[in-house]
Amino acid sequence: MAEVVERQSWEDAEDSIALGVAGPTFTARKLTAAERFARQRELGILAAAVLMFILLSVATDKFLTLNNILNVARQISLLAIVAAGMTYLFVAGELDLSVGSTYAMGVIAFATFSAKWNLNPLLALLATIAFGALVGLVNGLVTTKIGMPSFIVTLGMLSVMRGAALLASNGWPISMNVPGLLFDVLGGNILIANGRVALIGTTLTVPPAAVQALIPVQIFWMLGILLVLGFVLSRTPFGYHVYSTGGNKEAAKRAGINTDRIKIICFMLTGGLVGLAASILVSWLHTGNPNTGVGFELDVIAAVIIGGTNLFGGAGSIFGTFLGAAITGMISNGLVLLGASAFFEPVAKGLIIVAAVALDILIRSRQK
Amino acid sequence: MEQPGAAVATPNGAAGRPILELKGISKFFGHVRALQDVDFDLRDGEVLALVGDNGAGKSTLIKIISGVYQPDRGAIFLDGKQVHFPNPGVARDHGIATVYQDLALVDQRDVAANLFLGREPRKGLVVDRRKMVADSEQVLQDLHIRIPSVFSLVGFLSGGQRQAVAIGRAVAQGGRIIIMDEPTAALGIEQSRHVLDLIHRLKAEGHSVIIISHNLRHVFSVADRITVMRGGHNVGTRLKGETTGEEIVKMIVGAEML
Numbered sequence: 229m230a231e232v233v234e235r236q237s238w239e240d241a242e243d244s245i246a247l248g249v250a251g252p253t254f255t256a257r258k259l260t261a262a263e264r265f266a267r268q269r270e271l272g273i274l275a276a277a278v279l280m281f282i283l284l285s286v287a288t289d290k291f292l293t294l295n296n297i298l299n300v301a302r303q304i305s306l307l308a309i310v311a312a313g314m315t316y317l318f319v320a321g322e323l324d325l326s327v328g329s330t331y332a333m334g335v336i337a338f339a340t341f342s343a344k345w346n347l348n349p350l351l352a353l354l355a356t357i358a359f360g361a362l363v364g365l366v367n368g369l370v371t372t373k374i375g376m377p378s379f380i381v382t383l384g385m386l387s388v389m390r391g392a393a394l395l396a397s398n399g400w401p402i403s404m405n406v407p408g409l410l411f412d413v414l415g416g417n418i419l420i421a422n423g424r425v426a427l428i429g430t431t432l433t434v435p436p437a438a439v440q441a442l443i444p445v446q447i448f449w450m451l452g453i454l455l456v457l458g459f460v461l462s463r464t465p466f467g468y469h470v471y472s473t474g475g476n477k478e479a480a481k482r483a484g485i486n487t488d489r490i491k492i493i494c495f496m497l498t499g500g501l502v503g504l505a506a507s508i509l510v511s512w513l514h515t516g517n518p519n520t521g522v523g524f525e526l527d528v529i530a531a532v533i534i535g536g537t538n539l540f541g542g543a544g545s546i547f548g549t550f551l552g553a554a555i556t557g558m559i560s561n562g563l564v565l566l567g568a569s570a571f572f573e574p575v576a577k578g579l580i581i582v583a584a585v586a587l588d589i590l591i592r593s594r595q596k
Numbered sequence: 597m598e599q600p601g602a603a604v605a606t607p608n609g610a611a612g613r614p615i616l617e618l619k620g621i622s623k624f625f626g627h628v629r630a631l632q633d634v635d636f637d638l639r640d641g642e643v644l645a646l647v648g649d650n651g652a653g654k655s656t657l658i659k660i661i662s663g664v665y666q667p668d669r670g671a672i673f674l675d676g677k678q679v680h681f682p683n684p685g686v687a688r689d690h691g692i693a694t695v696y697q698d699l700a701l702v703d704q705r706d707v708a709a710n711l712f713l714g715r716e717p718r719k720g721l722v723v724d725r726r727k728m729v730a731d732s733e734q735v736l737q738d739l740h741i742r743i744p745s746v747f748s749l750v751g752f753l754s755g756g757q758r759q760a761v762a763i764g765r766a767v768a769q770g771g772r773i774i775i776m777d778e779p780t781a782a783l784g785i786e787q788s789r790h791v792l793d794l795i796h797r798l799k800a801e802g803h804s805v806i807i808i809s810h811n812l813r814h815v816f817s818v819a820d821r822i823t824v825m826r827g828g829h830n831v832g833t834r835l836k837g838e839t840t841g842e843e844i845v846k847m848i849v850g851a852e853m854l
Contacts, residue, residue: 463722472713475702482700483714484685542704 269536269591273551273584280558288565296561298443304531304557305446306505308550310524311531312457313498315549318532319461320494321474321541322371322378327502328524329389330363332517334506336393339402339516342411349410357503363389364499368492386525393518402516415512418443430512446508453501458546470494475542530577531556534584555580612639615804616661616692616773621670623656630656632828634670638773643795643805645815648825649848654808657825658775661806662694663687693771697778699762703751707743708732710750711765735768739797756787763794767803774798776807780814792818812841824848 285292310327317324337359341352367385371378407429416429420441432439461467472480473487480487510516535552537544559576563569616638623631631653638644646654659665661672663681672679674690681687684694701710709716711732717724732746741760743753750761759779766774779795780788788811795818798805809815815822816836824831824847831847845851 463725465716465718465723468709468716468723469714471705472702472709475704476700478698479700479702479713482684482696484688485714542702 269588270545270548272587272591273534273536273548273555277551277555277558280555280562284558284562284565287562290565291562294441296565298441298447300554300557300561301447301450302444303560304553305444305450306509307524307527307531307556308450308553309453309501309505309508310498311528311535311549311553312454312546313494313501314528314532315535315537315544315546316457316461316470316494317378317491317498318537318539319474319541319544320470320491321477322491322494323382323529323539324364324367324495324498325379325382325525326363326367326385326389327498327528328521328526329386329393330360330499330502331506331509331521331524332393332519333363333389333396334360334503335510335516335520336397336402336518337503338507338510339404340396342406342408342510343402343404343516346406349406349408353410353414353504353507356507357500360499360501360503360506361496362499363502364496365492367499368495371495372488372491390522393520397516397518399518401518404510404514404516411511413445414449414508415510416445418445418448430514444512446512449504449508454546454550457497461546466490466493471542473541527556527577530581533581536584536588538585538588612642614638615640615675617673618657618661618667619671619673621657621660621667621672623660623665624668629828631660631667634825634828634830636823636830638804638806639821641799641802641804642820643799643807643818645819645822646806646808646825647810647812647815647822647844647848648831651827652825652848653828654825655777656828658694658777658806658808661687661773662692662775688769688771691770691772692775693766693769693773694775695759695762695766695777695779697781699758701750701758701762704749706747706749707736707753707761708746710761711735711746711768713765715769731768735764738801739764739767739794741794754787755783756790759783759787759791760794763791763798767798767801771803773804773806776805778808778810780809780811788814812844815844816841826850 290296310331314324314327334356338352338356341347341355342349345352347355363385367378367382370376370381412427412429416427418441419426419428419432419434419439420443421434421438423440426433427445432442461470469480469485469490472483472485473490477487480490506520509520531552532544532549533539533552534555535545535548535550537548556577559580560573563572563576614637616636618634618636621631621634621636622629634653634657636657646657648654656665660667661681663684663686666680666682672681679690681690681692687694702713705713708728712728717727717731719727729746736743736746739760741757741764743757743761750758753761763774763776763779776795779791783791792814795805795807807815807818819836821833821835822839822844823833824844826848831850834843
């Protein structure tokens with residue numbers, strides 16, 4: 229005789245291992261307090277993002293326009309792409325402080341490959357992504373095989389890559405005005421005008437009045453990458469192993485999971501995404517600046533943390549990171565639209581990060 | 597010397613065939629002799645307690661059985677056939693599952709994910725979540741473990757429930773032989789009782805169990821036989837019904853040698 233048991237409190241759970249010859253069995257399929265808590269966290273961030281959206285729409289009529297929303301989306305696209313990789317790293321229990329500098333070196337690399345060496349655009353893109361992945365490989369190998377904390381390893385790489393970018397470019401921006409379909413696919417726009425849809429570069433081919441919508445292609449890159457990476461992290465065996473590696477590395481190892489390999493893959497994934505983002509940036513701006521990305525790593529980490537992924541590993545989600553990036557974007561955008569000084573932005577971001585983590589800790593301690 | 601695999605009579609007359617035998621096992625760590633010429637056997641369907649003071653060699657012996665260490669001398673026989681365990685994975689493949697003292701659970705993940713840690717069932721490229729949940733409920737049901745939900749995060753469970761999940765994982769791995777290192781050490785009286793009941797349940801389901809424990813009361817409550825280690829030697833094995841706590845303690849500290 230089976231009896232479905234529902235547990236509403238942890239005190240009940242405490243004394244609930246009942247054993248006996250023909251005892252009743254258990255497992256309610258309803259969400260437990262723990263599951264509700266995890267859902268609450270994500271819902272909390274979603275609520276915060278929606279609330280911010282509503283407040284900004286009300287505070288200024290310049291916010292809720294198609295152009296402005298697309299603008300915000302474009303501004304967070306590259307951030308979100310790299311933050312997706314950083315999410316994997318956080319979940320695996322590591323982090324990468326070098327992404328901003330690798331971004332700069334990737335930008336110089338792509339601009340050099342396509343404009344100075346005149347490589348085939350696809351080759352230039354693949355080489356830049358491969359470069360990023362290689363940097364990730366080095367970060368991963370030093371962290372796992374030598375056993376240094378990733379904080380230190382990537383801090384060193386941060387300086388090395390920044391220096392490399394300046395050296396490779398002599399400190400000067402590299403102009404990139406090579407025409408090509410791939411560049412439009414990376415950094416161009418989808419133009420909707422006169423009822424027709426077309427892929428264009430960054431120069432408008434119709435009079436501005438005829439434009440119904442100008443959608444940056446970067447947004448599609450962001451959505452596509454987030455969907456795929458989100459799916460892989462939450463539904464595949466590899467994703468499960470990333471969570472296990474970050475949650476309890478020793479347990480994962482004993483269960484037969486190659487935790488070094490998992491971490492190295494996460495570093496390489498992040499590096500490759502940085503290479504892709506750098507290529508998109510150059511294709512969009514038509515220039516490669518060695519001073520790109522200063523402080524970018526902090527923005528990426530902020531997005532991941534605001535999104536609910538904590539630094540201790542084993543928990544987090546791509547959707548949360550997307551929300552974190554969206555909140556970051558809305559803060560910047562909101563401050564500009566409301567006429568506040570641009571200098572408020574880092575203050576606002578810093579306060580929100582601390583508030584997000586504090587809230588997380590408070591919710592956790594109340595649950596226990 | 598007995599042929600490996602020969603049946604040995606148990607007190608109630610039924611043949612308790614040794615399914616695991618270690619013969620002449622020695623293990624050195626540099627100059628330290630952790631195990632010296634140890635013979636050991638586990639019979640089919642029994643609960644065997646391995647006791648001894650700290651440093652007696654219990655952990656080392658267990659780690660040799662579970663494939664973490666390899667013996668420097670001696671041989672291991674499973675069902676009468678000699679076997680080698682170069683790593684824990686091979687031992688696991690032979691049906692030897694170990695529950696460590698630290699449980700090796702991932703607190704941030706739910707019960708189902710922990711029960712199938714590293715062995716998640718697949719459907720194409722993704723994890724077969726439905727099967728994993730169904731199989732998890734089956735394991736918990738078979739062992740009569742009450743946990744609010746397989747979706748509970750393991751970190752929120754009580755000590756006894758966590759121990760039960762760790763044991764459940766060993767069973768789910770197909771562990772014919774289940775080794776437990778100090779399963780009740782961190783638990784209170786009530787929860788210890790539950791875990792001991794779970795061990796009885798394992799025996800009823802046909803598993804053979806080795807438990808390491810310092811708690812002789814718990815040992816006498818579950819074990820069929822008790823093997824005592826001291827200074828890297830197997831000092832002797834007693835049937836529970838034919839010995840006393842006092843005799844076991846004497847064997848542990850060496851008083852019977854005086």
